[in-house]
Amino acid sequence: MAKVLVLYYSTYGHVEQMAYAVAEGARETGAEVVVKRVPELVPEEVARQNHFKLDQAAPIATVAELADYDAIIFGTPTRYGNMASQMKQFIDQTGGLWMKGALVGKVGSVFTSTASQHGGQETTLTSFHTVLFHHGMVVVGLPYSFQGQAGVEAVKGNTPYGASTIADGDGSRQPSAVELEGARFQGRHVAGIAAKLA
Numbered sequence: 756m757a758k759v760l761v762l763y764y765s766t767y768g769h770v771e772q773m774a775y776a777v778a779e780g781a782r783e784t785g786a787e788v789v790v791k792r793v794p795e796l797v798p799e800e801v802a803r804q805n806h807f808k809l810d811q812a813a814p815i816a817t818v819a820e821l822a823d824y825d826a827i828i829f830g831t832p833t834r835y836g837n838m839a840s841q842m843k844q845f846i847d848q849t850g851g852l853w854m855k856g857a858l859v860g861k862v863g864s865v866f867t868s869t870a871s872q873h874g875g876q877e878t879t880l881t882s883f884h885t886v887l888f889h890h891g892m893v894v895v896g897l898p899y900s901f902q903g904q905a906g907v908e909a910v911k912g913n914t915p916y917g918a919s920t921i922a923d924g925d926g927s928r929q930p931s932a933v934e935l936e937g938a939r940f941q942g943r944h945v946a947g948i949a950a951k952l953a
């Protein structure tokens with residue numbers, strides 16, 4: 756049975772919602788799935804003033820525990836087309852794991868959220884993949900066998916590089932049914948591959 760970690764950062768809850776959908780999909784394969792998040796770096800007072808979603812139930816992950824999983828599925832909102840600094844700060848503490856090759860051969864995958872439709876989903880996902888390659892991970896996206904990413908009938912996220920949602924400038928848009936289905940598909944897909952490799 757594959758052990759899967761869904762590790763996310765979310766300021767306003769969009770990536771958090773996607774994380775639980777990813778986990779749901781991964782669990783459908785019989786995998787043991789844990790959802791955790793990385794620490795917030797913004798002072799609590801500032802976070803409150805800016806309406807951050809502070810009631811997030813997922814426990815905070817430790818860097819060392821990354822080595823305990825067969826697959827890690829990372830979720831981050833975009834920041835100027837890249838991952839959020841909270842996630843980067845966590846990842847930049849993985850030097851010890853890198854030295855030991857602790858993540859080599861594990862499955863790595865990424866999902867994201869942007870405010871606007873063309874606000875950098877693909878660059879956030881593929882630039883995150885670079886980190887996973889440095890760790891020797893087997894990088895997995897969202898294949899086109901998830902047909903929900905085709906078609907132009909509606910504004911929607913999801914890319915071959917990973918599931919995604921669009922939050923709108925004021926964060927009012929919530930992940931749509933097809934975006935959550937993409938997240939579940941990615942979770943299932945990653946967990947299935949991890950089980951084959953384990």
Ligand SMILES: Cc1cc2nc3c(=O)[nH]c(=O)nc-3n(C[C@H](O)[C@H](O)[C@H](O)COP(=O)(O)O)c2cc1C
Nearest residue numbers: 765766767768769770832835836868869870871874
């Ligand atoms: C500093 C900063 C930079 C951002 N850069 C982008 C961007 O380049 N493109 C975009 O579409 N949205 C951008 N956003 C919006 C966030 O990506 C959006 O709030 C997020 O996807 C919502 O996800 P969350 O609710 O999980 O935090 C930015 C937000 C902040 C605070």
